[in-house]
Amino acid sequence: MIARLAAAIPDGATVALAQDSVGVAMAVTRELVRxxxxxxxxxxVPISGMQADVLIGAGCVRSIETxxxxxxxxxxxxxxxxxxxxxxxxxxxxxxxxIHAALQAGQKGLPFMPLRGLIGTDxxxxxxxxxxxxxxxxxxxxxxxxxxxxxxxxxxxAPLADRHGNVWxxxxxxxxxxxxxxxxxxxxxxxxxxxxxxxxxxxxxxxxPAIYVTHVALAPGGAKPLKFVGHYARDEAxxxxxxxxxxxxxxxxxxxxxxxxxxxxxx
Amino acid sequence: MxxxxxxxxxxxxxxxxxxxxxxxxxxxxxxxxxAAALLVRARTDGALRVNVLGSQRHNSFTNGGVETFDLxxxxxxxxxxxxxxxxxxxxxxxxxxxxxxxxxxxxxxxSFGSAYLYFLVPRVIxxxxxxxxxxxxxxxxxxxxxxxxxxxxxxxxxxxxxxxGLGVFAFDRARKRFAVESVHxxxxxxxxxxxxxxxxxxxxxxxxxxAPDPSTLTLLRGRIRSEIAETYPRFAAQLAA
Numbered sequence: 339m340i341a342r343l344a345a346a347i348p349d350g351a352t353v354a355l356a357q358d359s360v361g362v363a364m365a366v367t368r369e370l371v372r373x374x375x376x377x378x379x380x381x382x383v384p385i386s387g388m389q390a391d392v393l394i395g396a397g398c399v400r401s402i403e404t405x406x407x408x409x410x411x412x413x414x415x416x417x418x419x420x421x422x423x424x425x426x427x428x429x430x431x432x433x434x435x436x437i438h439a440a441l442q443a444g445q446k447g448l449p450f451m452p453l454r455g456l457i458g459t460d461x462x463x464x465x466x467x468x469x470x471x472x473x474x475x476x477x478x479x480x481x482x483x484x485x486x487x488x489x490x491x492x493x494x495x496a497p498l499a500d501r502h503g504n505v506w507x508x509x510x511x512x513x514x515x516x517x518x519x520x521x522x523x524x525x526x527x528x529x530x531x532x533x534x535x536x537x538x539x540x541x542x543x544x545x546x547p548a549i550y551v552t553h554v555a556l557a558p559g560g561a562k563p564l565k566f567v568g569h570y571a572r573d574e575a576x577x578x579x580x581x582x583x584x585x586x587x588x589x590x591x592x593x594x595x596x597x598x599x600x601x602x603x604x605x
Numbered sequence: 606m607x608x609x610x611x612x613x614x615x616x617x618x619x620x621x622x623x624x625x626x627x628x629x630x631x632x633x634x635x636x637x638x639x640a641a642a643l644l645v646r647a648r649t650d651g652a653l654r655v656n657v658l659g660s661q662r663h664n665s666f667t668n669g670g671v672e673t674f675d676l677x678x679x680x681x682x683x684x685x686x687x688x689x690x691x692x693x694x695x696x697x698x699x700x701x702x703x704x705x706x707x708x709x710x711x712x713x714x715x716s717f718g719s720a721y722l723y724f725l726v727p728r729v730i731x732x733x734x735x736x737x738x739x740x741x742x743x744x745x746x747x748x749x750x751x752x753x754x755x756x757x758x759x760x761x762x763x764x765x766x767x768x769x770g771l772g773v774f775a776f777d778r779a780r781k782r783f784a785v786e787s788v789h790x791x792x793x794x795x796x797x798x799x800x801x802x803x804x805x806x807x808x809x810x811x812x813x814x815x816a817p818d819p820s821t822l823t824l825l826r827g828r829i830r831s832e833i834a835e836t837y838p839r840f841a842a843q844l845a846a
Contacts (some may be wrong), residue, residue, distance in 0.1 A: 339643070352761070357610070357670075383656075384670055384718075385714070396829075403716060405716055406715030406717050407702075407715060408633070408714035408715070409632070410634065411837070411839050411840070413714075414712060414713055414714050422707055423708055423709065423712070424707065425708060429707055431707075431715055431716060432715075432716070433717065433718055433721050433749075434669070434670060434673075434674065434717055434718040434721070435674035435721045436669045436720075436721070438669075438674065442671070452761055453721070454619055454724060454725060455720055455722070455724040455725060455750075456721065457724075457753060457754065457758050459716075459749060459750055459757075460748040460749070461716060461749070462745045464707070478757045479759060480758060505640060509666070510631065510669065511667070511668050513669075514669070530730030559763070568661065569660055571838070574838065
């Protein structure tokens with residue numbers, strides 16, 4: 339099931355990724371690497387971490403738009419940094435609210451969204467796709483316009499889905515934005531329920547309705563070794579080991595071989 | 606005086622800067638600012654609202670990542686913390702990397718929300734524990750967020766104070782300059798000057814950053830340590846040592 343879900347993402351797709359702890363689809367990430375997907379354009383919503391680093395290290399990525407790629411207390415993502423130095427990926431450095439706002443433009447079917455801040459940063463200087471205009475409702479009030487982000491795929495992990503394809507996310511509303519903005523959403527879940535998630539009014543506000551969800555696959559532990567809010571903590575030893583090994587290309591290859599040999603579902 | 610460590614001193618110093626705030630948000634990779642905000646919340650019996658990003662228990666947001674930025678844009682966030690791989694004398698901050706962008710020499714994670722929150726939050730407190738010329742440079746290599754803006758740029762917020770491993774500093778937005786406000790116990794103004802790559806103002810009398818009192822230490826080592834452990838387990842473990 340997880341492999342089938344991963345197979346839906348073709349080479350060259352734009353894929354929006356949830357940030358650490360919110361619901362990173364690590365089990366799918368492993369299937370994507372196994373399959374040898376190429377030229378992905380990633381969008382970190384609004385940042386990414388080990389997931390993007392692994393995909394970059396494995397040669398699956400053409401570009402990444404993000405506000406950061408970080409391993410948290412373990413520091414900068416090493417394969418991301420190495421790929422930038424080698425010039426093998428393109429980075430579109432952004433800032434968190436710009437990613438959110440551009441996705442919101444996507445979900446509204448708008449061509450762009452204005453955003454405060456940003457003026458005078460080197461981010462704007464390196465983003466020719468961002469425009470500074472004068473607020474048409476004011477006078478001498480420069481403001482930045484961001485083009486909409488409309489990913490081909492939203493890819494994330496969630497707590498629960500029902501048999502109709504409704505996905506419960508609780509208050510992790512970034513996942514709803516990803517689903518609204520993306521043309522298709524691929525979701526792994528900790529558990530399936532026979533209940534109708536839309537049938538319970540007290541729970542319905544935390545549901546992504548099935549209309550936005552293309553595929554659901556059961557993947558208990560599907561965000562491991564990363565944290566999944568309300569379910570499990572980050573496996574500090576596993577992420578620390580990754581951070582140490584991925585410092586070098588050969589260390590990363592060794593780590594990757596071991597990871598790919600492990601079971602698909604990291605229960 | 607009861608012995609205290611540097612983290613405890615820094616937490617106490619930052620907590621002092623949050624007095625009078627109604628709502629503080631603590632961003633990514635900020636265990637010491639997080640502990641400081643939780644400390645003030647505990648002392649004010651919850652009058653200070655605190656949202657720790659990345660936390661489940663100490664976070665009341667229900668609208669995802671946008672909520673922080675929407676609140677800030679409406680003036681509903683009084684203080685926020687930012688750091689920088691490089692910070693210069695005009696309070697420009699760089700969270701992207703050194704050298705020629707994008708290949709660069711050293712790459713850091715990225716700008717996070719700095720390019721927006723630095724403009725909108727009235728009291729941005731810069732925090733960087735390492736106080737060296739590597740960090741405090743004459744001019745940043747990449748401007749993730751500028752310390753000041755031209756008068757026509759909408760900017761109700763900006764840099765207010767800077768806290769480092771050596772002292773506390775105030776930023777004068779009109780003059781675009783830092784001034785030493787206090788020096789931490791065991792350190793000197795000369796040490797600050799030796800380790801800062803830009804010029805800054807030094808008053809004739811520089812006070813010592815006050816040490817944490819016994820009741821603060823008790824609170825930090827008990828309740829605050831366990832509250833911050835949810836989001837920063839490695840930091841909390843090191844606090845106990």
